[in-house]
Structures are given as structure tokens and as C-alpha cells.
Amino acid sequence: MWCQRLAWLLRGCHGSPGRRWPRLPQAPRPILAAPARCQTTVPASPPCAWQLHQDHLELRYGSTVMRLDFVWLRDHCRSASCYNAKTKQRSLDTASVDLAIQPQAVRVDETTLFLTWPDGHVTRYGLEWLAKNSYEGQKQQVMHPRILWNAEIYQQAQVPSIDCRRFLETHEGLKEFLQNFLWYGIAFVENVPPTKEDTEIVAKRISIIRETIYGRMWYFTSDFSRGDTAYTKLALDRHTDTTYFQEPCGIQVFHCLKHEGTGGRTLLVDGFHAAEQVRLQAPEHFELLAKVPLKHEYVENVGDCHNHMIAVGPVLNVYPWNNELYLIRYNNYDRAVINTVPHAVVHSWYHAHRALTTELRRPHNELWVKLKPGKALFVDNWRVLHGREAFTGYRQLCGCYLTRDDMLNTARLLGLQA
Ligand SMILES: C[N+](C)(C)CCCC[C@H](N)C(=O)O
Ligand SMILES: O=C(O)CCC(=O)C(=O)O
Ligand SMILES: [Fe+2]
Structure with missing residues (x-):
């Protein structure tokens, strides 16, 4: 419910439904008034905008538009209790994640996406990391660059x-x-x-x-x-x-x-x-x-x-x-x-x-x-x-x-x- 309302709110603020992603101004400027739900840019990092949907977060970072499933976002949490940074292995038991999970709060600053889950757990993602690791980010590049030859x-x-x-x-x-x-x-x-x-x-x-x-x-x-x-x-x-x-x-x-x-x-x-x-x-x-x-x-x-x-x-x-x-x-x-x-x-x-x-x-x-x-x-x-x-x-x-x-x-x- 919350997500839907927020999605509606955001859409309203972005103007006409046909143009979902606002063209962000050169100078950093919040798009929305409410700080917890807005997007900002700084000159050094690519412009970022986001929108919540029923089951995923749509995030635009630079030219990459990512659609991030909520379970995916919970599953890839890099916090100390979910991920062992030493061994680079997942500690979280993915089967323990509610498949209908939705974040309770979402916030984005210049570099980071913050998600608070219903049990209070907080997940942070670097926007660069997401752009590189998301499906959309991967799809833009080949796995193996090659020079085809005769x-x-x-x-x-x-x-x-x-x-x-x-x-x-x-x-x-x-x-x-x-x-x-x-x-x-x-x-x-x-x-x-x-x-x-x-x-x-x-x-x-x-x-x-x-x-x-x-x-x-x-x-x-x-x-x-x-x-x-x-x-x-x-x-x-x-x-x-x-x-x-x-x-x-x-x-x-x-x-x-x-x-x-x-x-x-x-x-x-x-x-x-x-x-x-x-x-x-x-x-x-x-x-x-x-x-x-x-x-x-x-x-x-x-x-x-x-x-x-x-x-x-x-x-x-x-x-x-x-x-x-x-x-x-x-x-x-x-x-x-x-x-x-x-x-x-x-x-x-x-x-x-x-x-x-x-x-x-x-x-x-x-x-x-x-x-x-x-x-x-x-x-x-x-x-x-x-x-x-x-x-x-x-x-x-x-x-x-x-x-x-x-x-x-x-x-x-x-x-x-x-
Ligand atoms: C290289 N060596 C001579 C050991 C093996 C040759 C394998 C030949 C086989 N017809 C194939 O093409 O797999
Ligand atoms: O004899 C050769 O040059 C290659 C033969 C061959 O195809 C092979 O050993 O796999
Ligand atoms: Fe051969």
C-alpha cells in the first residue's frame, strides 16, 4: 500500500505520466520536497532518480535504468550479517527471505541507496556497485571482448x-x-x-x-x-x-x-x-x-x-x-x-x-x-x-x-x- 502510494506520489511529482524520468538539471537540486523521498545529484556523480513499484525499485543512474526486485535487493545485502566480506560469500539464507518482502523505507543520497526492511534491518548499496552488478548494467557490456577475424x-x-x-x-x-x-x-x-x-x-x-x-x-x-x-x-x-x-x-x-x-x-x-x-x-x-x-x-x-x-x-x-x-x-x-x-x-x-x-x-x-x-x-x-x-x-x-x-x-x- 505504502509503496503504491509512494509510486503514485512520485509519478505525480515527475509531471506527465508519459515522461517518467525527469531531465535532471546540471546543478544539484532536489526534485521532491520531502527529503526522505527525493533524489538529488551532485556534479561529480551521474544523475540518479528512483521510483517504487509494487514489487521492485526502478533506479536510474547515469544512463542505466535498473529494475531491482525487492527479494534481489534483500538477497544481495552486503551488511556484515548477510555477507562475509573476508571470504566474499553470502551468509544470508535466501530461503529465509519472505518472497513478498517490501522495503519499509527507501532513501538515496549522491552515492548510496538505503533500504530499511520490515524487521528493521538496513541494506546499503553503492550506486556504482548497482550500476555495475545489475542485469541492465551487465547487459550493456559483453562478457568476453573479442576481435573477430578473417x-x-x-x-x-x-x-x-x-x-x-x-x-x-x-x-x-x-x-x-x-x-x-x-x-x-x-x-x-x-x-x-x-x-x-x-x-x-x-x-x-x-x-x-x-x-x-x-x-x-x-x-x-x-x-x-x-x-x-x-x-x-x-x-x-x-x-x-x-x-x-x-x-x-x-x-x-x-x-x-x-x-x-x-x-x-x-x-x-x-x-x-x-x-x-x-x-x-x-x-x-x-x-x-x-x-x-x-x-x-x-x-x-x-x-x-x-x-x-x-x-x-x-x-x-x-x-x-x-x-x-x-x-x-x-x-x-x-x-x-x-x-x-x-x-x-x-x-x-x-x-x-x-x-x-x-x-x-x-x-x-x-x-x-x-x-x-x-x-x-x-x-x-x-x-x-x-x-x-x-x-x-x-x-x-x-x-x-x-x-x-x-x-x-x-x-x-x-x-x-x-
Ligand atoms: C590432439 N590429439 C592428437 C591428442 C587428439 C586428437 C583428437 C582427435 C579427435 N578426432 C578430436 O577432434 O577430438
Ligand atoms: O596434425 C595437426 O596439425 C593437427 C591434428 C589435429 O587436429 C589434432 O591433433 O587435434
Ligand atoms: Fe584436432
């Missing part, structure tokens, strides 16, 4: 390889490497001694090695020691790896230790660039690729290696709340029998898949590199597809998979947005 964009950017010593011994070297990796989804370290042990040291600088059915650090040559085309001299079309894991490996490290022969160049394609082209040209295709779940599968019975992996998931994975792409699962070799898609959808899905494949195969999207001993390549396996040209002669690659969360952790600790 061959020309990547080459013109002249992204430098990072020297191994700088990478291992300085924060700046590591930070520069990670920034490039976050932006482009690929990055190189040069002057790495061409051994498995040194490659491991380099890999562990950014993340934690993810041990898989292929081992921890792997070596591979065209010896068909495993039941997979990777262990041959054949060409491999662009793909992401471990699509048959429920969580595909986040990063792949490749270091070519030896190649005496011809061919064997590595192909790299920015999967997100291709997917965004599809989103622009044919949003219905993008949507199908993001919605239709498919199986990928790895079946191996070679020597002592017996494995059967299956995972189900769409080709494109987007955060549901802002539609930002975060993972592409694309491997036509390892895609299993399609039996998760009803008849009415399967043909359209093939059209959508064709549209994406067409983008992925455009020659101007292909970046070809010849991996040489000393140059370690890191690939974001959730974004960038890799492939290789057929080759002759003896070729030995070593590398490993890394977890993505731990790379992001390293990046955040260095102050990068990740």
Missing part, C-alpha cells in the same frame, strides 16, 4: 608472438600474451626449446593441464597408434576437438618438434567470426544451430585403447541472457548419427549447418601457418577451428589440452577482462 584482419593486426623468457619471467609478457589470446582466440610463444618438458612448462604458465584419454602431455606422429585420423598423414578439415566431451577441452597447445618432409601446414579459422556472419545473414539458421542438440562420438578400439565417448549439445552455444556466443562445437568427423532431431527440423538444420560451413570455408577466413620447432601455438578450442594440410615425411607434434576456467582465472588476476 585472414586479412589477423595479419594486418600484426599480433606479435611472445618470447618464451618474457612469457615465463615477466607479468607483462604473460599479460600481453593472454590479452592477445582473449581477443583473437589464438596466440604464439616463440623460442620455446623443442621438447615435451619445455612445452609443458609453457602450457602451465597460463592454466592447468587437462588430462584426457589422449594422456596429459601428448606426442603424436602419423603412426596410427590411436584410432583417429589425427594420427595419419591425411589432411584434416577445420574442426574443434573433443566435441564428444560434455565440456569440450578449452584450449589446445600445439608444438611441432620435428618435420622432415612437405606439407603439414596448420589451418586456423575463427569460428565466431563465421557464426556471426550467419547471425547477420540468416538469423533463423543461427538460432537453429544454437537450439538443436546433436551427439558427437568417439569410438576407439585400437591396441589397448578402448574408448567410447558421447556428448550432446548444439553447434553454437550462447549465453541465454545476452545471446553472446561462448562455444562452438564443430567436427564433421566426430558428429554422431543424428537421432536427437525430429523429422520436421532435421532438413532445416542441414541448411543451417551448410550456411555455417560455407562461412567457415571461405578462403579469406583461412589463416595458414607452418608450425616450426620453437613456436608453440595456443588455440581457444571453444572458438577457433584448426585443421591441417596432408604431409609427407616424419612429423612430430606435442602438446596438451588446458582448462579454460583456469586460463580465465590467470587473465583476471592480471587485471584483464575475462
Whole structure:
């Protein structure tokens, strides 16, 4: 009741119902006479205005208009009894909050929102904190800033390889490497001694090695020691790896230790660039690729290696709340029998898949590199597809998979947005 009356009062004071947010004057001036219910601005902080509704508080701070649910406001209280500032963990039992809770009093000064709850508990929020942490504040920015590329964009950017010593011994070297990796989804370290042990040291600088059915650090040559085309001299079309894991490996490290022969160049394609082209040209295709779940599968019975992996998931994975792409699962070799898609959808899905494949195969999207001993390549396996040209002669690659969360952790600790 109180809230409704106040909302009405505020609306009345703001003038015509069509213009709910008053244009605030440059100089600070209270809009309402009653101090407890007014909004003020000071020159240093962005203008702020608020309005109470039945079940939420509408707060405008600068250009951000936030709609803050009362339970949300109670749940995120940062007071000492609700939140442990040392561990940065919630102490409040959210299940103890009345889902119909309404604040008894609301007050806003230049920097802070104050809420008094029916039991007398007071919650304070910094307006900056709210603008940053609210849904509306988050929605205005992407989680992962990236530079989508084709061959020309990547080459013109002249992204430098990072020297191994700088990478291992300085924060700046590591930070520069990670920034490039976050932006482009690929990055190189040069002057790495061409051994498995040194490659491991380099890999562990950014993340934690993810041990898989292929081992921890792997070596591979065209010896068909495993039941997979990777262990041959054949060409491999662009793909992401471990699509048959429920969580595909986040990063792949490749270091070519030896190649005496011809061919064997590595192909790299920015999967997100291709997917965004599809989103622009044919949003219905993008949507199908993001919605239709498919199986990928790895079946191996070679020597002592017996494995059967299956995972189900769409080709494109987007955060549901802002539609930002975060993972592409694309491997036509390892895609299993399609039996998760009803008849009415399967043909359209093939059209959508064709549209994406067409983008992925455009020659101007292909970046070809010849991996040489000393140059370690890191690939974001959730974004960038890799492939290789057929080759002759003896070729030995070593590398490993890394977890993505731990790379992001390293990046955040260095102050990068990740
Ligand atoms: C890198 N290494 C040679 C160890 C593994 C290759 C895995 C190949 C598999 N078809 C996939 O794409 O997941
Ligand atoms: O041989 C190569 O360059 C890459 C093979 C491959 O796709 C892989 O090992 O995942
Ligand atoms: Fe691969």
C-alpha cells in the first residue's frame, strides 16, 4: 500500500505520466520536497532518480535504468550479517527471505541507496556497485571482448608472438600474451626449446593441464597408434576437438618438434567470426544451430585403447541472457548419427549447418601457418577451428589440452577482462 502510494506520489511529482524520468538539471537540486523521498545529484556523480513499484525499485543512474526486485535487493545485502566480506560469500539464507518482502523505507543520497526492511534491518548499496552488478548494467557490456577475424584482419593486426623468457619471467609478457589470446582466440610463444618438458612448462604458465584419454602431455606422429585420423598423414578439415566431451577441452597447445618432409601446414579459422556472419545473414539458421542438440562420438578400439565417448549439445552455444556466443562445437568427423532431431527440423538444420560451413570455408577466413620447432601455438578450442594440410615425411607434434576456467582465472588476476 505504502509503496503504491509512494509510486503514485512520485509519478505525480515527475509531471506527465508519459515522461517518467525527469531531465535532471546540471546543478544539484532536489526534485521532491520531502527529503526522505527525493533524489538529488551532485556534479561529480551521474544523475540518479528512483521510483517504487509494487514489487521492485526502478533506479536510474547515469544512463542505466535498473529494475531491482525487492527479494534481489534483500538477497544481495552486503551488511556484515548477510555477507562475509573476508571470504566474499553470502551468509544470508535466501530461503529465509519472505518472497513478498517490501522495503519499509527507501532513501538515496549522491552515492548510496538505503533500504530499511520490515524487521528493521538496513541494506546499503553503492550506486556504482548497482550500476555495475545489475542485469541492465551487465547487459550493456559483453562478457568476453573479442576481435573477430578473417585472414586479412589477423595479419594486418600484426599480433606479435611472445618470447618464451618474457612469457615465463615477466607479468607483462604473460599479460600481453593472454590479452592477445582473449581477443583473437589464438596466440604464439616463440623460442620455446623443442621438447615435451619445455612445452609443458609453457602450457602451465597460463592454466592447468587437462588430462584426457589422449594422456596429459601428448606426442603424436602419423603412426596410427590411436584410432583417429589425427594420427595419419591425411589432411584434416577445420574442426574443434573433443566435441564428444560434455565440456569440450578449452584450449589446445600445439608444438611441432620435428618435420622432415612437405606439407603439414596448420589451418586456423575463427569460428565466431563465421557464426556471426550467419547471425547477420540468416538469423533463423543461427538460432537453429544454437537450439538443436546433436551427439558427437568417439569410438576407439585400437591396441589397448578402448574408448567410447558421447556428448550432446548444439553447434553454437550462447549465453541465454545476452545471446553472446561462448562455444562452438564443430567436427564433421566426430558428429554422431543424428537421432536427437525430429523429422520436421532435421532438413532445416542441414541448411543451417551448410550456411555455417560455407562461412567457415571461405578462403579469406583461412589463416595458414607452418608450425616450426620453437613456436608453440595456443588455440581457444571453444572458438577457433584448426585443421591441417596432408604431409609427407616424419612429423612430430606435442602438446596438451588446458582448462579454460583456469586460463580465465590467470587473465583476471592480471587485471584483464575475462
Ligand atoms: C590432439 N590429439 C592428437 C591428442 C587428439 C586428437 C583428437 C582427435 C579427435 N578426432 C578430436 O577432434 O577430438
Ligand atoms: O596434425 C595437426 O596439425 C593437427 C591434428 C589435429 O587436429 C589434432 O591433433 O587435434
Ligand atoms: Fe584436432
